[in-house]
Amino acid sequence: MLTIGCHLSISRGYAAMGRTALQIGANTFAFFTRNPRGGTAKAPDPDDVAELRRIAREHAFGPLVAHAPYTYNLCSAKERAREFALEGMREDLERLELLPGTFYNFHPGAHVGQGMERGIERIAEALGHIMFEGQSTRVLLETMAGKGTEVGGRFEDLARIIALVEERRPELAGNLGVCLDTCHVSDAGYDIIHDLDGVLREFDQVVGLERLCAVHVNDSKNPCGAHKDRHARIGDGYLGCEELGGGLGVFAAVTRHSALRDLPFILETPNELTGYAAEIRLLRGLAA
Numbered sequence: 001m002l003t004i005g006c007h008l009s010i011s012r013g014y015a016a017m018g019r020t021a022l023q024i025g026a027n028t029f030a031f032f033t034r035n036p037r038g039g040t041a042k043a044p045d046p047d048d049v050a051e052l053r054r055i056a057r058e059h060a061f062g063p064l065v066a067h068a069p070y071t072y073n074l075c076s077a078k079e080r081a082r083e084f085a086l087e088g089m090r091e092d093l094e095r096l097e098l099l100p101g102t103f104y105n106f107h108p109g110a111h112v113g114q115g116m117e118r119g120i121e122r123i124a125e126a127l128g129h130i131m132f133e134g135q136s137t138r139v140l141l142e143t144m145a146g147k148g149t150e151v152g153g154r155f156e157d158l159a160r161i162i163a164l165v166e167e168r169r170p171e172l173a174g175n176l177g178v179c180l181d182t183c184h185v186s187d188a189g190y191d192i193i194h195d196l197d198g199v200l201r202e203f204d205q206v207v208g209l210e211r212l213c214a215v216h217v218n219d220s221k222n223p224c225g226a227h228k229d230r231h232a233r234i235g236d237g238y239l240g241c242e243e244l245g246g247g248l249g250v251f252a253a254v255t256r257h258s259a260l261r262d263l264p265f266i267l268e269t270p271n272e273l274t275g276y277a278a279e280i281r282l283l284r285g286l287a288a
Helices: 014-023 046-058 079-098 116-130 155-168 182-187 196-206 248-256 273-287
Strands: 004-006 030-032 065-067 103-106 138-142 176-181 212-217 265-267
Touching: 004 273, 014 046, 014 273, 079 103, 079 116, 103 176, 103 212, 116 155, 138 155, 138 212, 155 176, 155 196, 176 182, 182 212, 196 248, 212 248, 248 273, 265 273
Parallel strands: 004 265, 030 065, 065 103, 103 138, 138 176, 176 212, 212 265
Antiparallel strands: none
16 A cells, blocks of 8 residues: 655644544655744653554554754855754754654755855765764655755755765764655656656666655646746646646656655645545555
């Protein structure tokens, strides 16, 4: 069975997210570790987290995918902004030890004029400070749309970050992976409509498929190569709508692909819970 879910709110606690996932037919989910804009977060209640672990175990959930706030920028030109991200992400990883085996996904950041190589250097350096030997959480770099000065719009960006961490802190590199976002990679110029096999071969050559850990499954409001990053509901955008050049067969191919089908799929489409439940049913049907 496809491992699929969506972003859920942590506002009512960890166990509540597990119960909500069951209500919408999900067997995984994503959650922001704190407000998506950053700031402080209430320490988790160990009993609440233990109840989520029980729910996940009894209902055969796949790996959960925690998400760092969007505002964190590990390669900001501003020292205080980098420190803000470092402090929050380090705290997140320490707290996620209560949920062993969870993935921790983050947007690599934007170099804001410092240059791509400098941005990549800063991210790798920051990961060396945030991560710690023996952690049970795998940190995932997300593929990005490549808008503005974003790092991560090309597979080479991610490969370079991983290589630098491996060179400087080899004991940490095994806990680095990648989350592939279908909207982002299409917007970045990778043609997953017509050449999904080729895109994944390129990923394997540049990064390595063994690093691919999760999929953000989203349609896109923009055509391939637009560098915009605007998500659409499944079937309403350029990937899933036949009138726009795609079709639901694109998502059937994604969910059935041998390199992807066993990974956790996370919906980030503009939806409410009922819409997510419908998309989960749709994608399960396409994957069958």
